Amino acid sequence: xxxxxxxxxxxxxxxxxxxxxxxxxxxxxxxxxxxxxxxxxxxxxxxxxxxxxxxxxxxxxxxxxxxxxxxxxxxxxxxxxxxxxxxxxxxxxxxxxxxxxxxxxxxxxxxxxxxxxxxxxxxxxxxxxxxxxxxxxxxxxxxxxxxxxxxxxxxxxxxxxxxxxxxxxxxxxxxxxxxxxxxxxxxxxxxxxxxxxxxxxxxxxxxxxxxxxxxxxxxxxxxxxxxxxxxxxxxxxxxxxxxxxxxxxxxxxxxxxxxxxxxxxxxxxxxxxxxxxxxxxxxxxxxxxxxxxxxxxxxxxxxxxxxxxxxxxxxxxxxxxxxxxxxxxxxxxxxxxxxxxxxxxxxxxxxxxxxxxxxxxxxxxxxxxxxxxxxxxxxxxxxx
Numbered sequence: 001x002x003x004x005x006x007x008x009x010x011x012x013x014x015x016x017x018x019x020x021x022x023x024x025x026x027x028x029x030x031x032x033x034x035x036x037x038x039x040x041x042x043x044x045x046x047x048x049x050x051x052x053x054x055x056x057x058x059x060x061x062x063x064x065x066x067x068x069x070x071x072x073x074x075x076x077x078x079x080x081x082x083x084x085x086x087x088x089x090x091x092x093x094x095x096x097x098x099x100x101x102x103x104x105x106x107x108x109x110x111x112x113x114x115x116x117x118x119x120x121x122x123x124x125x126x127x128x129x130x131x132x133x134x135x136x137x138x139x140x141x142x143x144x145x146x147x148x149x150x151x152x153x154x155x156x157x158x159x160x161x162x163x164x165x166x167x168x169x170x171x172x173x174x175x176x177x178x179x180x181x182x183x184x185x186x187x188x189x190x191x192x193x194x195x196x197x198x199x200x201x202x203x204x205x206x207x208x209x210x211x212x213x214x215x216x217x218x219x220x221x222x223x224x225x226x227x228x229x230x231x232x233x234x235x236x237x238x239x240x241x242x243x244x245x246x247x248x249x250x251x252x253x254x255x256x257x258x259x260x261x262x263x264x265x266x267x268x269x270x271x272x273x274x275x276x277x278x279x280x281x282x283x284x285x286x287x288x289x290x291x292x293x294x295x296x297x298x299x300x301x302x303x304x305x306x307x308x309x310x311x312x313x314x315x316x317x318x319x320x321x322x323x324x325x326x327x328x329x330x331x332x333x334x335x336x337x338x339x340x341x342x343x344x345x346x347x348x349x350x351x352x353x354x355x356x357x358x359x360x361x362x363x364x365x366x367x368x369x370x371x372x373x374x375x376x377x378x379x380x381x382x383x384x
Contacts, residue, residue, distance in 0.1 A: 024112035055159035058361030074159035079281035096296025110147035122169035123281035160242030161352030178210030267325035274306035
C-alpha cells in the first residue's frame with residue numbers, strides 16, 4: 001500500500017463499518033440539538049452532509065447547503081476528551097452490611113472517533129501529560145486512550161473563532177492519529193456520488209492499527225494533484241483563521257501581570273458560568289463525591305469540575321478564590337502560563353470553543369492582546 005491513498009464515500013462508509021466489525025464503538029459528527037456534536041454513527045449516512053457552522057464570540061449557528069460536504073465545519077461544543085476522560089464515572093462502591101469497597105471496572109467498549117479535529121488530538125496530548133505521563137496515572141484515561149482508534153479529519157473551513165495556527169495545532173496534522181483524512185473536492189472522482197457531492201478523501205495511516213483498517217478499504221493510489229490540493233486547502237484554511245495570539249513570552253507576560261487592571265474589566269462581564277471549562281478540550285479538573293442510598297449502597301463518583309465555581313477552591317475556612325476576577329485569572333493564567341511550568345506546553349490548543357460558547361462573548365485572544373498592550377505601555381513608561 002502506498003503512503004497515501006484516495007477513498008470515496010464508499011471507502012469512508014467501509015471504514016466506519018470496519019471499525020464496528022473490530023469491536024469498536026464508532027462515534028463521529030452528527031447534527032444534534034442545533035449543533036454538530038459527537039454521537040454514535042453506523043455509516044456515512046449519519047454524518048452531517050452539507051451542514052456548515054457559523055461562529056462568533058457568544059454565537060453559534062448551523063446552516064445547510066446542497067454541496068454534500070461532510071466535514072466543512074470547525075468544531076462543536078463536544079471534544080474527544082469526553083470519550084477518554086468521561087464527564088462522570090463511578091470509581092468504587094460498597095454495600096451494607098460490611099461495606100467492603102469494590103472498584104467499579106471501567107468496561108466501556110473501545111471507541112473509534114471518526115472526524116476528530118487536529119486541535120482535539122493536540123488536546124489529547126496535553127491531557128496525556130497530566131493524566132497518563134505524570135507521577136500519578138489516571139487508570140480510566142490510560143485504558144480508554146490506549147484503546148481508542150482516532151480517525152482525524154484535517155480542517156479546511158475554520159470558524160472565525162479559531163486560532164489553531166497561532167498555537168501550532170492545525171489546520172493540518174502530522175502525528176497522533178491512526179488514520180488522517182483530508183476532504184478534497186475540486187474535481188470529481190470515478191466513484192463520486194451521482195448528485196455531484198464531493199466524495200474524495202486523501203487518506204494516510206499513522207499507526208499499524210490504522211494501516212490494517214485502511215488497506216482493506218476501496219481505494220486508488222493518490223496522485224500528485226491530490227497531494228497538491230491538500231496543501232492548497234490547508235494553506236487557505238490557515239490564512240482564514242479568525243483569531244490569533246502572539247505567543248512570544250506569553251507565560252512570562254501573564255506571570256508579571258497578575259495585578260493588571262484588565263482582569264477587573266473582564267470580571268465585569270464574566271458570569272462565572274463555567275461554559276469555557278465545560279467545552280475546553282484540555283480542562284481536567286474534577287470532583288469526587290460520595291453518596292449513600294436508602295439500600296445502604298455507598299458510591300464514589302468522579303465528575304468534571306470548573307475553576308469558575310466558587311466552591312472549587314474551597315479549603316477549611318472558605319474559598320481561596322472568592323472573586324470572579326480571581327477565578328477567571330486562574331483559568332487564563334493556568335492555560336497560557338502555569339501549564340508551561342507543569343507540563344512544558346501550553347494548555348490551550350486554539351480551538352476557540354471558549355470564545356463561541358461564552359454567553360457574554362469574552363474573547364481570550366482579545367484579553368491577551370490587551371494585557372500585552374498594557375504591559376508594553378507600562379514597560380515603556382518605566383524605561384523613560
